[in-house]
Amino acid sequence: MVTVRLHAALRSCLPHQSGVLRVSAAEGLTVRKVLQDLGVSCGAVGLVLVNGKMASLDRRLLPGDCLELYPIFGGG
Amino acid sequence: MVGYGFRGKILLVDLTKAEILVEKPGEEFYRGYLGGPGIGLYYLLRRSNKRVIDPLGPENILVFAPGLLAGTGAPCAPRYTVVAKSPLTGALGKSEAGGWWGPELKRAGFDAVVIKGRAARPVYLWIKDGEAEIRDASHLWGLETGEAQEKIRWELGDEKVQVAQIGPAGERLVRFANICNNLAHFNGRNGLGAVMGAKNLRAIAVRGTRSVEVKDREAVAGILRWVAENYRNHPLSAALHEHGTPLGITTNNAGGCLPTNHWETGCFARAEDIGSEKLIEKYLVKRGGCFACPIRCKRVVEIQEGDLRVDSRYGGPEYEALAALGSNCGIGNLALLLKANELCNRYGLDTISVGMTISFAMKCYEEGIIDQSLTDGLELRFGREEVLLPLIEKIARREGFGNLLAEGSRAAAARFGRQSEKYLLEVKGQEVPMHDPRVKSGLGLQFALAVNGADHWFAQHDPFFTARDSFGVRGMASIGLGEPVGATDLDHRKVRQVLYTSYLNGAYDMLGVCVFGYVARSVTPLDKLLALVEAVTGWQTSWWELLKAGERMLAMAKEFNARQGFTVADDRLPEKFFSPLKGGPRDGEPGLDPGRFAAAVRLFYEMAGWDPGTGRPTAAKLYELDLDWLVEK
Numbered sequence: 026m027v028t029v030r031l032h033a034a035l036r037s038c039l040p041h042q043s044g045v046l047r048v049s050a051a052e053g054l055t056v057r058k059v060l061q062d063l064g065v066s067c068g069a070v071g072l073v074l075v076n077g078k079m080a081s082l083d084r085r086l087l088p089g090d091c092l093e094l095y096p097i098f099g100g101g
Numbered sequence: 102m103v104g105y106g107f108r109g110k111i112l113l114v115d116l117t118k119a120e121i122l123v124e125k126p127g128e129e130f131y132r133g134y135l136g137g138p139g140i141g142l143y144y145l146l147r148r149s150n151k152r153v154i155d156p157l158g159p160e161n162i163l164v165f166a167p168g169l170l171a172g173t174g175a176p177c178a179p180r181y182t183v184v185a186k187s188p189l190t191g192a193l194g195k196s197e198a199g200g201w202w203g204p205e206l207k208r209a210g211f212d213a214v215v216i217k218g219r220a221a222r223p224v225y226l227w228i229k230d231g232e233a234e235i236r237d238a239s240h241l242w243g244l245e246t247g248e249a250q251e252k253i254r255w256e257l258g259d260e261k262v263q264v265a266q267i268g269p270a271g272e273r274l275v276r277f278a279n280i281c282n283n284l285a286h287f288n289g290r291n292g293l294g295a296v297m298g299a300k301n302l303r304a305i306a307v308r309g310t311r312s313v314e315v316k317d318r319e320a321v322a323g324i325l326r327w328v329a330e331n332y333r334n335h336p337l338s339a340a341l342h343e344h345g346t347p348l349g350i351t352t353n354n355a356g357g358c359l360p361t362n363h364w365e366t367g368c369f370a371r372a373e374d375i376g377s378e379k380l381i382e383k384y385l386v387k388r389g390g391c392f393a394c395p396i397r398c399k400r401v402v403e404i405q406e407g408d409l410r411v412d413s414r415y416g417g418p419e420y421e422a423l424a425a426l427g428s429n430c431g432i433g434n435l436a437l438l439l440k441a442n443e444l445c446n447r448y449g450l451d452t453i454s455v456g457m458t459i460s461f462a463m464k465c466y467e468e469g470i471i472d473q474s475l476t477d478g479l480e481l482r483f484g485r486e487e488v489l490l491p492l493i494e495k496i497a498r499r500e501g502f503g504n505l506l507a508e509g510s511r512a513a514a515a516r517f518g519r520q521s522e523k524y525l526l527e528v529k530g531q532e533v534p535m536h537d538p539r540v541k542s543g544l545g546l547q548f549a550l551a552v553n554g555a556d557h558w559f560a561q562h563d564p565f566f567t568a569r570d571s572f573g574v575r576g577m578a579s580i581g582l583g584e585p586v587g588a589t590d591l592d593h594r595k596v597r598q599v600l601y602t603s604y605l606n607g608a609y610d611m612l613g614v615c616v617f618g619y620v621a622r623s624v625t626p627l628d629k630l631l632a633l634v635e636a637v638t639g640w641q642t643s644w645w646e647l648l649k650a651g652e653r654m655l656a657m658a659k660e661f662n663a664r665q666g667f668t669v670a671d672d673r674l675p676e677k678f679f680s681p682l683k684g685g686p687r688d689g690e691p692g693l694d695p696g697r698f699a700a701a702v703r704l705f706y707e708m709a710g711w712d713p714g715t716g717r718p719t720a721a722k723l724y725e726l727d728l729d730w731l732v733e734k
Contacts, residue, residue, distance in 0.1 A: 099562030
């Protein structure tokens with residue numbers, strides 16, 4: 026399994042507000058696929074961390090990985 | 102009626118002579134300069150007549166100009182620009198604010214107010230439905246912004262009067278004093294409040310009851326309705342509504358780029374304590390907004406009990422304020438930050454420059470450059486909560502150490518000496534906003550090239566253009582930005598992206614639209630904005646014409662700066678941004694490459710048609726932009 030943690034504004038993409046879910050680490054699973062399955066627009070994501078390290082949307086996910094997604098931000 | 106969307110009248114005020122005149126430009130003028138900074142720069146350049154201006158002298162020209170769409174019912178288009186020479190930078194001062202004041206001025210029958218001279222005693226300007234008068238403001242001088250607004254509305258007998266004003270900081274010529282309207286919307290940067298203070302002009306009160314004529318009201322209403330129906334379904338505008346800009350605190354912290362302890366690191370241990378979710382949970386009483394904006398990204402906060410009472414009339418903090426006063430000073434007490442933000446709003450101070458000037462002093466204290474003999478006994482260490490509010494009070498009143506800080510961080514460094522200037526984080530004398538150029542190189546180009554000193558909305562931000570499905574790439578292919586560019590790339594494609602979006606943001610300002618309502622940062626696409634301009638004005642126009650208008654405004658700004666003595670040497674970045682990042686997932690990643698950065702700045706000049714030798718737009722570029730009146734002959 027892969028633990029997926031959505032932060033702040035991305036949390037509203039899930040039916041429950043905890044922002045945490047576990048998904049099956051199917052062969053070839055990528056960050057982009059997780060976002061597609063959740064119905065989250067890739068353009069809405071500004072930061073991808075896998076096990077605390079920066080990663081791209083094409084990063085392959087393995088069992089035990091922790092994926093963290095933060096909303097895009099710019100200007101203020 | 103002379104046209105649609107504009108009123109065809111400019112108010113010219115000479116405070117020295119106590120004289121008010123009206124100028125009536127034709128439709129061609131509006132088609133070329135649109136509104137906002139276009140009109141502002143036109144009058145600044147025409148009336149300053151090639152001279153080097155003292156920003157605090159009577160010769161400085163101060164212009165208030167709503168954008169072309171302001172007050173027309175167009176969605177998310179409330180903004181007006183204030184333009185003058187900046188007392189903080191010595192370059193162009195240009196700062197936008199939302200709220201209600203800009204639309205109200207249009208409804209009162211004017212497209213701009215152009216002010217010169219200096220009143221013999223404190224005054225305010227009262228504009229109502231085509232009439233204007235200069236009134237005594239002696240009884241307002243010294244009052245906080247909330248009290249002054251109440252008194253003005255009471256004596257004019259109308260609660261709907263919109264008041265743009267300075268606070269005590271502007272009266273005392275603090276070089277980063279701002280201008281506020283409705284107590285919670287700010288022309289925040291460049292110290293334009295001090296220009297008002299120097300003119301003895303406390304406020305401009307406006308009331309307008311006449312709708313601005315538009316060509317196709319139904320079409321305008323239709324697009325407003327579209328935004329109202331769709332903003333909750335778009336992830337960016339929905340996030341702006343739900344979290345506001347404070348969203349940036351935890352997201353930037355997670356990416357290791359939240360300015361902390363005067364930018365020593367990008368990670369703040371107490372980021373969660375000052376982030377948007379904590380703010381919503383504990384202190385948010387309302388989501389506020391601006392004229393004809395359904396998104397309502399503003400925060401309204403309140404604390405009713407305890408030592409830190411916060412009055413909701415003063416709105417709430419943006420990301421910039423929370424980061425500048427908070428993480429940047431090592432302070433993670435949210436209630437204290439809300440109070441600090443409210444104090445800045447009461448006194449009329451720019452929260453970014455306040456936070457950055459205080460953090461600079463803290464850094465100098467920690468490095469042993471200054472000590473308590475200079476700081477009025479305050480121990481200025483990062484994270485010392487007890488110094489924040491006293492320092493804001495001292496700056497606003499110009500008391501003791503605060504009088505020194507009130508001149509801005511660059512002037513403070515000159516006083517501190519002992520190589521303190523190496524800790525400065527400013528461009529052209531303006532303290533940098535809370536975005537790290539090391540994680541978005543185009544933002545670094547913005548900081549360096551912005552005509553009004555370090556500015557984070559000179560162009561669009563890099564993360565919106567990094568992938569095929571990025572909102573900027575999807576939404577701006579029609580203006581030549583359909584190819585992704587990496588956030589830290591620094592090649593010709595990045596320079597072009599910054600150049601084109603500097604024209605776009607210039608056009609946004611001239612139209613009065615807010616970046617938080619339109620692509621790339623929000624829900625409304627470019628084709629709808631173009632349709633709005635056509636529906637409001639009746640012009641058959643194009644993005645070509647609108648981007649050219651943005652380019653025209655920038656060329657005028659560049660010409661103004663050259664006349665005030667600025668060159669390409671002033672378009673630089675602090676050394677900090679060429680050193681590696683510290684903390685977080687990007688720890689140790691290199692900063693910007695100085696050689697490549699300098700080459701990118703030069704390439705920007707060449708693409709823009711600006712002469713890298715003189716800093717001026719070339720004569721050919723001025724001719725191309727129909728600015729032949731600016732060509733030196």
